[in-house]
Amino acid sequence: MPTVFEQENFAVRVYFSDTDRHQAPHFHVWVEGESIASISLSTLTPLVGGPLPRKIMKVLEARVKEIWEAWHECNDA
């Protein structure tokens, strides 16, 4: 399962992305069983959906290292 973590009412998930495609490293924020936003990992800018509530953004900022590591394992490792 690609879930990096779940906190309060949302979950963060990362997936394998085809390296042939030019895309910013990103992750997905899920709420109530559906992806609601896709967010760039470096600057936490929304690519699709968003902007996210500040409360969620604060959690993402604090736990960004975990998301990076999961993304790296999924895509580079």
Place this chain on the structure above:
Amino acid sequence: MSATMPDLPIWEQRAYQRMSTAKLIDGELRVRFANGDDVAVDPRRLVRSVEQADWGSLSLSPSEILIPAGNSELAVSWFDVRAASDIAFASYLAQTADDESARVGRRLRAMREQRGMSARQVADLAGITPVSLSRIEHGHHDVVYKTLQRLLSAMNFTLADFASFTTPVEPATARERLKEAGLPRTVIECILEGGKAGAEEIAGRLQRIFGWSAEDLVGPGTLTLRPATMPLRFKAAATQAPESSAYSQWALAIARLVDEGLERGPADVPDNPLAIREEIVAQHTDVRFESLLIWCWSHGVAVVPLDDAGNFHGACLTTDGRPTVVLKQRTPSASRWAFDLAHELAHIARHLPADGALIEANEISLKMASDDDEQEANDFAGELLLGDPDGMADLIEQDCAGDIRRLKKAVSERSQAEHLDSGVLANYLAYRLNLYGTDWWGTAATLQDTTIEAPRLTYEAINQRLVPNRITDPDDRRLLELALAQDTDQGD
């Protein structure tokens, strides 16, 4: 609807994102989306270990496909299926990747400058060449995870520091860039709080309202607006009002904050303007701006006043069926305010979905309706405010026996006798005469109702009803307070 512009990119639509079926057929993963799109993708582009995947046993949720693979499970997001099958979405993502590289570069540079380190020092400590660092700082090179970590570590920063870092923006730069983006001075000063807002507050506000980061602001590129996240229509060709777009996002952001700050449920705005009129007349004798405003608030329709300069004349927005009208009238004429409000009620009753927005980029006026919806909204407003506008106009023509010199007096007397807003009635007469080639707009302007202070009433009504603590973000609360502080100096 020739004069409307859907502004919602297809990939922001839920039906574009939701998958309804997925199956591997002849080596291709075939996916049907909720909007009816059928796409076929080579599965090797979606999962790493395709050989282990048991495609026959896949399970599907709207956002994700799960495929058993030995002791584990492979997962594919809607996002990657679309990126592999829709060239427009893939191009958009490639563009955002370039934008992101530029942001990362500017942020790294700002952090290096904050530490007072030279590019050579950081490059040496991170184990890369100064040329590579320069390319990264200029956004010409994507930064991979390991390199980003090394660069941050060289400057004694963490990934969390990087994610939350606010690149400093000088107020003068912010003012210049926001002006270039077409925002009026009053809005710029509201966002910057006249220079008192801190860098983090400014950056947060710009990100939430327009999708602009501090790096976008200090960079050389044009500030582009984030796509709307709801069906949005402009009641004018986009080329007629290019400067209205940033302001439109501002107005809609304020309307959304108002919605968040009010305790109310879905509204029921009757489709029949005469039904609204009857209700108002039963309680207030006449339908003027003041009584219409009271009706709106008592029926769950929020009315937001804005008084900035610029090519934007109003908007209406619905969120889960809760309507909010934005009025931007710089005239004190209550007749004009009443007409605009009645016009927007028509859009709410007849043209807006439960979640949607409509922007009036052209002046709301009887003089010209830009399309059928605008004409319909004008007719609705006329009936709501005057009951039977044509019947009334016929009576007035009889009153003055066809002598236009007696028209002003006839309008005045008839509006008094029938409890009508003289300005709205005069405008309607001017509109009718205009159809026959007579320009009576100048005289109509002298009959506008200025006895009611429409702007003040609208500000008071909203400020009395807002429950600021319902707005979760304290800075959003502050921003709304600033936006709804009536500006008595309307210069720009």
